[in-house]
Amino acid sequence: MKKDLIEMNEKRKGKLILILAFAMVISVMNSTMFNIALPTITNEFHLQxxxxxxxxxxxxxxxxxxxxMxxxxxxxxxxxxxxxxxxxxFAFGSLMGFLAPNFSFVLAGRIIQAMGASIMPATSMIIPTRYFTPEKRGRALGITSSATAFGTAVGPIVAGLVTNFISWRYLFVISLLILLTLPFFRVFLDNEEEKVKNKTDLIGAVLLAGTLALLLLAITQGSLLLAFIGIVFFVLFLWRIRVAQNPFIQGNLFENRTFSAGLLVSALSSGIGFGIPYLTPLLLQGVNGLSPxxxxxxxxPGAALAAILGRKGGKLADQKGNGFVAYTALLCFFLGYGILSIIAGSSPYIIMIVLIFAYVGQTFIQIALGNNVSRSLPKEQAGVGMGIYMMMNFIAGATATTLISKALEVKNASLQLNPFLLDHNSLNYSNIYVVLAILIVIVTLIYMSNFRKETIKSH
Structure with a gap:
């Protein structure tokens, strides 16, 4: 009887992680699809x-x-x-965007979408952490990382087809598919007890939200004034952590060395990873002359293969340790960007093959670091800890996007970091790929110095 109950629970967990994977595909697609539609929206509403x-x-x-939050x-x-x-x-925001009579309503729809969709990053980490033992958590993270890779792969293609042949407005309708998962989440998630003992520290929450908003605006707008105000908010937030009886985020969370190191490595890896979805399309369209x-x-193909291999990466994390998966990811990253720094601007078919290394590296590092960080957190701090983990990835992505765009604006660059570059029309791109490859080496050294136990286990 007990064995049957365990098997039933395992089946329940298996169904739950597949539901989460489907939700992640739609969530990631919703995040990326509108990048493709921006030129069309700009023309339709006569925008800058x-x-x-x-x-x-x-x-x-x-x-x-x-x-x-x-x-x-x-x-x-x-x-x-x-x-x-x-x-x-999220559904309300999607409907608002679909029916929007002007750009203000489109923007409001996207903002409301983001308010609702932001439950998904926390959920994608909390479910593997709460419902799977450390010995099986890698497989669960492998499935969710595969879903993320698949959503990244199909998002631009779906957006291109819908925008070209129907209307960009129907991107909001496609996003509504995530509602199909809601009844299943209601059934398969445990009816856990709520732990509402203390009031939420609203002052701390506002200071943290202000810090994030101002710093992200400073990064995307290139404003030193906003950066300064953001730093002031951050200092006030740190002060609030020290004086509040029940602060929004417990200060001892960052005293956890494994957690803090995981945040640093994850942020750097996420920034490096933006060399794929942001930089590569610009290379293919600007230098190779391809259409979106x-x-x-x-x-x-690279994103699709990474999605397929994601489950294998999760199993490897459980069998051989996170270190094995992390070093495999970093090696693939290094090979991908290193070769791209040579062949940038060359045949798209060769670039397509090399991108496989970069995509697999991006997927595998998510699995390894998600596993590392989740294991470092006590149960009562798992939610906020994984929320901070995902937040750092977004900040790193925004920072990387801004820095890459600034680097691409350099005209008549004479410095050539890779002497083996084949096409000098892509010099800026090559130099950026070289810098990303160097950063991968730095990330590897940081990982080795902070996760020695994982290194030993992987052997």
Missing amino acids: PSQAGWIVTGYIIVYAIGSV FGKLADKYKLKNLLTVGLLI MLSGLVMF
């Missing part, structure tokens, strides 16, 4: 590029803030109830 860019910038800012709330309230609230808010649709097709 900077105005249309708020569709992406506004979404990122609210999404980053919401991931921490929902993560904190998940430590106190039932996850199934938070998911219900989040997905219903063709550039998406060139990138698809």
Whole structure:
């Protein structure tokens, strides 16, 4: 009888992680699809590029803030109830965007979408952490990472088809598919007890939200004034942590060396990873002269293969340790960017093959670091800890995007970091890939110095 109960629970967990994977695919697609539609939206509403860019910038800012807020709330309230609230808010934003009579309503729809969708980053980490033992957690993270890779692969292609042949408005309708998961989440998530003993530190929450919003705006807008104000908010937030009886985030969370090191390595890895979805399409379109649709097709095989191999990466994390998966990821990253720094601007078919290394590296490092960080957190801090983990990734992505765009604006560059570059028309791109490859070496050294136990276990 007990064996049957265990098997039933395992089946329940298996179904739950597949539901989460489907939700992650739609969530990731929703985050990336509108990048493809920006030129069309800009023309339809007669906007400046900077105005249309708020569709992406506004979404990122609210999404980053919401991931921490929902993560904190998940430590106190039932996850199934938070998911219900989040997905219903998301649905309202999607409908607003679809029916929008002008750009202001489109932007409002995206902001409301982000408010609701920000429940997903926390959920994607909390479910593997709460429902799977450390020995099986890698497989669960492998499935969710595969879903993320698959959503990244198909998002631009779906967006291109829908925008070209129907209307960009239907991207909001596609996003509504995530509602199909809500009844299943309600059934398969445990009816855990709520732990509402203390009032939420609203002052701390506002200071943290202000810090994130101001710093992300400073990064995306290149404003030193906003950066300064953001730093002031951050100092006030640190002060609040010290004086509040029940602060929004416990200060001892960052005294956890494994957690803090995991945040650093994850942030650097996420920034490096943006060399794929942000830099590569610009290379393919600007130097190789491909259309957005063709550039998406060139990138698809690598992302699709990474999605397929994600489950294998999760199993390897359980069998051989996170260190084995992390070093495999970093090696693939290094090979991918190192070779791209040589062949940038060459045949798209060769670039398509080399991108496989970079995509696999991006997926595998998510599995290893998600496992490392989740194991370092006590149960009562798992929600907010994983929320902060995801938040750092968003900030790193926004920072990397800004720095890469600034590097591409350099005209008549004479410095050539890779002497083996084949096409000198892609000099800026090559130099950026070289810098990313050097950063991978630095990340490897940081990982080795902070996760020695994982290194030993992997052998």
